[in-house]
Ligand code: ADP
């Protein structure tokens with residue numbers, strides 16, 4: 001079995017609260033095994049440039065509670081090229097890095113699986129506020145982002161109630177409605193618009209007019225960014241024109257990507273970080289660490305990436321060729337489960353609104 005003397009840790013793609021807690025856990029878990037840790041700065045850009053420094057016990061002190069990432073993050077198109085990959089591999093050899101824990105989203109995992117194929121074993125941790133990695137129930141940063149959203153929506157509720165207004169609020173999530181759906185339920189929103197389902201605007205407008213007549217003053221509508229950046233502002237205008245209810249549009253954008261991680265994110269990130277190191281040192285790589293039904297487990301990266309495509313109805317020719325019939329059946333069941341979970345949230349949000 002491969003003996004690890006030194007591993008690297010990096011954060012890549014969109015940052016997420018809890019990434020620091022994960023970095024801290026990786027560093028401390030590795031050191032407890034007598035394995036050194038190198039911090040790779042700016043994601044794969046730092047791997048290409050050799051922007052790398054050793055991380056000791058005290059280098060990760062006072063970060064468990066901090067948002068952002070002390071290792072910084074980047075989107076690095078060069079790493080997608082053969083030349084970029086070769087430079088990354090060369091850096092690992094130069095710094096004596098035997099394996100890497102890569103914290104990020106599906107793009108980061110695509111880089112990690114290629115790096116593994118080039119002889120540098122990698123383990124991925126799901127770090128993104130979007131919760132758009134199908135193989136895990138929760139991603140690092142998702143819980144914090146949702147808590148930030150409801151905090152802000154609660155504030156909007158106050159002012160909407162005072163002025164008898166409607167607020168249309170756009171939240172991040174890329175193509176996934178998870179943040180919007182959960183926060184719509186938790187903030188008691190009037191309606192939620194997500195890319196996963198067709199939205200009935202006419203029904204909303206009619207309901208708003210009726211409830212206004214019955215004395216309802218504030219209206220809160222959550223829109224996921226995945227429906228398009230024009231949608232929220234256009235809906236705001238339409239509500240005002242059709243119902244006469246004064247309306248304002250708010251885009252929370254990157255605000256919900258910052259801030260101190262919640263307890264849930266700190267604990268899950270810590271568990272995942274320790275699990276990742278243990279797996280890597282046991283000789284398991286090309287895996288992503290997931291949380292399923294409250295348990296920390298690992299999934300093959302390739303499986304996780306193809307499962308995402310299956311869930312998004314985006315499978316390409318040959319995608320399933322590398323998997324056994326049992327694996328494909330399990331994938332289908334997991335994709336179906338995720339669809340059901342999203343549908344259930346949507347139904348609940350719509351049954352208890354207005
Ligand atoms: P996320 O990890 O949050 O999904 P990105 O999609 O931007 O964010 O991916 C992060 C980084 O991962 C990219 O900037 C790039 O450096 C690397 N990456 C993405 N796709 C690939 C790929 N196909 N091959 C190699 N590296 C990739």
Ligand code: F6P
Pocket residue numbers: 014105128129130172173174225257
């Ligand atoms: O993936 C996280 C995320 O914040 C998405 O919700 C959003 O679509 C995207 O990243 C924004 O990316 P950027 O930070 O490059 O503006």
